[in-house]
Amino acid sequence: MAVGREIISRLKDQVTSDLRIMHVCGTHEASIAKHGIRSVLPPQLNVVMGPGCPVCITPQGEIDVAIDLAAEGCIITTYGDLLRVPGSKGSLESADGDIRIVQGIHKAVEIAKTTDKDVVFISVGFETTVPTVAATLLQEPPENFSILCCHRLVPPAMQWLLDQGEADLHGFILPGHVCAVMGYEEYEQFPVPQVVAGFEAEDLLLGLYMLVAQINAGEAKVENAYPRAVTREGNRKAKELMYEVFSPSDIEWRGFPVIPGSGLALKPGFEGYDALKRYEMTIPHIEDRSPCICDRLLRGLAEPTDCPLYGTACTPRSPVGPCMVSHEGACRIWHQYHR
Template structure:
């Protein structure tokens, strides 16, 4: 790969008008902020973050459902990022119930193997984490183990963004981690410039350069700037396991309405591991009552610093919205790296 300076110089030469590109990966946002990329990009090139943080796009109704399960005296196991996301009745880390941070679904199963109490894993994530959960279910974990499936697919959210046209976008930097597993065939349906990007500063600069060239040349295709890790077909074995256990369903995303076929639910064959069915839990839509603009940040129509709460009422120590909680959330990343508009 050419050096970062060479790519940046080539990018600057290609710039002939303002461009706005969206990435859909919290790790991309962290890499951009950590490396200070926005400060060296051409003034007329803007990168916005979309719904690429799985914790951030988990709607409040699902947080409330997790709290309901904890109040039924289930042991709740989940990733640390989800612990502080506010629900209607508080956050998982403040309800005084048995809620434990685990590194993955296998650790939740280990807890279930050592107790007679019901253990529920709050299963969030995109195509990156769903196959590992599917593999665990296929291994027939203990009867006292179940999951609350909060998984999401990325392509349906992209389809919604393109159809709405709310964010004026010239193209997308596709999520490298998701594409390692799922490949990028599903993205070829979209008539817009797209590039699969890696996570080093040079990877991101190369992706942006390739996007600008696509726009200038009137092309709308999927190119791969991360071939050392991503192939068009991804990991077919992992995807096969995922579809063996899960099936697509219509679900709400935070900041979005219900998006068709954008979620994953357990197939009827595996209903015994479905906490929602097992405990009669209903996931309800919750109307927004806060001044938090996480919903706009996730749709790419606002920056974290546009929020009047940012850095004042809402901080990483005392978050108001989920984008200030997760290490993949734009607000927390901008707060940690003192990111500003450029």
């Protein structure tokens, strides 16, 4: 704690103007809220959340397709966080059909080996979960197994945010989990201050201090405040597996339009495991007409308490928007810690 107090003291000396810093990791938001980090920062330093929750940015169309596959008799396997995310037809929790929570793709494959029914795994997540999926598909799962590929890549979303300029950002705290796999060299393309941070309170405070120092020096580079887990090149073997099976694709994010190169598609040699191709389906675009402001939260333009539904019509027991569903969602996190 002495280290943390020293960093806080130095931050208060260094922050002399209004700064907006965005993180793009749900676990960072959970750590910030749990440790009350915003309460000890200088008032001019505003840390906002971005599209760092993979469940939150899964659009309604992908949920609708999963519900349709369940209605056609497929066994749908999914992470628990995705079960209550709303689509336009309801959620997987309220849908008819055989829908099962699994801990990962390997458990979904085990189910496929014990049944004659078709099994579909909703393959969701940022770069952190993709290598495991790739490794599993390389092991040639049974023919009755396929995935609904819902993966997203972080850097293209950051590029979109920078191009729009709507959040008026001065720098980014980069996601430690993603960078542990991918490294941080691909973030060096962005002409903005960036720091990779870990997840303990001191990790985040150090990351913020390094970022403020970089801003004050007029620099724009990537620095690593999480060297015990992250290197510039990342996990080369994991990346090789990922790009052996997947290639970048254009994809829609909830709260965003279609972002070029921000998704992953199975390469031709693995398309037999693509549920969309197997069942001749496409992901529809659904216009969201809910008063929920999750789209603005994911772009760093609002806080959970700005939403008229927060804590009243929308709670963890009865979520209206995806940010109240996932443990990495800002609204769920704030509801748990901001009392």
